[in-house]
Amino acid sequence: MIAHLIRWSVANRFLVLLAMAFLTAWGVWAVKTTPIDALPDLSDVQVIIRTSYPGQAPQIVENQVTYPLTTTMLSVPGAKTVRGFSFFGDSFVYVLFDDQTDLYWARSRVLEYLNQIQSRLPASAKSSLGPDATGVGWIYQYSLVDKTGKHDLSQLRALQDWYLKFELKTLPNVAEVATVGGMVKQYQIVIDPIKLASYGITQTEVREAVEKANQETGGGVLEAGETELVVRTDGYLKSINDFKAIPIRLANNVPVLLGDLATIQLGPEMRRGISELDGEGEAVGGVIILRSGKNARETIAAVHAKLEQLKPSLPAGVEIVTTYDRSHLIDSAIDNLSFKLLEEFLVVALVCVIFLGHFRSSLVAIVSLPLGVLIAFLVMRYQGVNANIMSLGGIAIAVGAMVDAAVVMIENAHKKVEAWQHEHPEEQLKGEAHWHVMTEAAVEVGPALFFSLLIITLSFIPVFTLEAQEGTTILRRWHLPKPTRWRQRRRFL
The missing domain is CATH 3.30.70.1430 (Multidrug efflux transporter AcrB pore domain)
Incomplete structure (x- = not known):
């Protein structure tokens, strides 16, 4: 079958070149659209x-x-x-x-x-x-820093929760923007038990009174002069004085207000942990969580652009400091592996030129290797495998096996050409004779090369199966990547 395929390809060279051009364009599209990340996502x-x-x-x-x-x-x-x-x-x-x-x-x-x-x-x-993310979805983290000291932790936390968080969640492929550190401001009612007992009021009555006082009620509409006026009661509590004015009950025809029984104050919500930045004290920050299966590099670039757009709107003195950015690792990994692939292409071409003494023969390796890499990206694209250190490293390792077949076929073609020239010393190898010799040389070693590469491919299946079974357990230890500059403490009571 392989021999028939080789003979058909030689007889239909234009179709083969057209298919190669189509695969090249398709592969370039796959390279540009394949999700890029630094770490393989093997999580459950x-x-x-x-x-x-x-x-x-x-x-x-x-x-x-x-x-x-x-x-x-x-x-x-x-x-x-x-x-x-x-x-x-x-x-x-x-x-x-x-x-x-x-x-x-x-x-x-x-x-x-x-x-x-x-x-x-x-x-x-x-x-x-929880968010539709995985264990490696932590892609970016930042901190809000105010070196002027004009804003406390509660104000920075409010800025993060009510401004930055909502703006960043609008970005495509962002599953969640988690807030770390700071204090959540809340109204606190500190009841005096002695006053409560003197009036004979229970805590349940106080709670129900506060709940009823913090409500909006609609009253329908009122027609006046061919105009409909919407009637409603505005009962939301907006300040400490509003809390103090909440009536609890009547005592001797005198209303007992919440301010008579309790102290109303602004304070922080009970915290379960703190976050520090560079050992200089507590800080407020946010964590960008990537949606499962999406392009981490594109999402981080969108986050960078959005933060630059939001910086002018921040209060004076407040800065956004990046504490963890996976794009640096992604870029360095991609650049390093890309450079290594280019080195392999050049070394293979140089070896073919030196040992075969023929520049056109080296073009076989120079053309076939990039085409093989593009086809690999096509398979990755449709299997949902992103481009990361492991997948690109596997391509770099496979280049050696890919070039072996090309070198063997080129060497055999040169031997066939030498044998033909020895038999026909006075003739030049060109035209149909040239293609006949190339076809016989390819047919002679083609089936053996195909099955040898197939055996190499099948030998890696147990490795892939092992990774699928054990990779999740190994990666689970890295469920949350530690930020570079953050130190987080958590205390359970």
């Missing part, structure tokens, strides 16, 4: 369920939230492992699926089962799915 197909149960101890969270969720998620189609973790006020359930499962199909199934179990969870427990 997983869906994370985070349930917030404020103020509850880990054992209560385990019994009332984590256990019902894990037992329900065991029956999700395609789920192979379910892991539950209970913390103070939070529950995390990881649902791991089979490797070939589509991530968004898995998320829809988990959401379906989550809706079924929601009625069995406590009323104050709120569940949500």
Whole structure:
């Protein structure tokens, strides 16, 4: 079959050249559109369920939230492992699926089962799915720094949560913008138990009064002079004085206000950890999480452009400092491997010229190697494999096996030409005689070269299978890449 294919290719050289041009253009398109990253994504197909149960101890969270969720998620189609973790006020359930499962199909199934179990969870427990990202989705991290000292941690945190976060989430392929560090500002009601007891008021009454006071109510419309006026009550609490003016009950026909029973103040929300920058104190920052299977390099470039666009809008003295940027690793890996591939092409061409003494013969290797690399990118593109250190390194290693076949075929062609010239010393090898000799030389070694390369290819299948089985476990240790300049501490009570 290989011999017939070689003879047909020689007889239809124009079609072969046309197919080569088509493959070259197709391969260039694949190179430009293949997702680029520094690390191979071998993580499991997983869906994370985070349930917030404020103020509850880990054992209560385990019994009332984590256990019902894990037992329900065991029956999700395609789920192979379910892991539950209970913390103070939070529950995390990881649902791991089979490797070939589509991530968004898995998320829809988990959401379906989550809706079924929601009625069995406590009323104050709120569940949500984690971002559609993987363990290597942490691609960029930045910090907000104010060297003038005009803005405290709560103001920087508000700037991150209510401005930068929303702007960056609009970028394509950004799954989540997580905030780290800082303090979340909140209104705090510190009740005086002695005053509470003197008025005979319970904490439940105080809570219900605050909830009822912070509401908007519609009153319909009022027609006046052929004009409809919308009637509503504006009851949102906007300041400390608004909290102080909340009525609790009447005592001797005198209203008891919240300000008579408690101290109202602005303070930070209870924190579970802190973040530091360069050992100079606490800092506020954000982490860009890449959506699963997307191009990390393009997304980071979009983040750079967006941050440059947002910098003029920041308050005076506030700067955005990059603390982790994977694009540097991606660019250095791509540039290094690209340079090595170019070196291999030049060395192969030089060896062919020196040992064969024929420049046109070296063109066979110079043309076939880039074409083989482009075809490899085509396969990667349609298999969903991104260009990273491992895949490009594999291409660089495979160049040696690719060039072996070309060198053997060129050497055999030269031997056939020498034999023909020895038999016909007075004639020149050209025209149909030339193509006949080239065809016989290729047919002689073509089948053997094809099956030798096929054996080399098949010998790598166990390696790929081993990587598919063990690569996830190895990569899980790197679930969250550590930022270059950040030190994070987390303390559990």
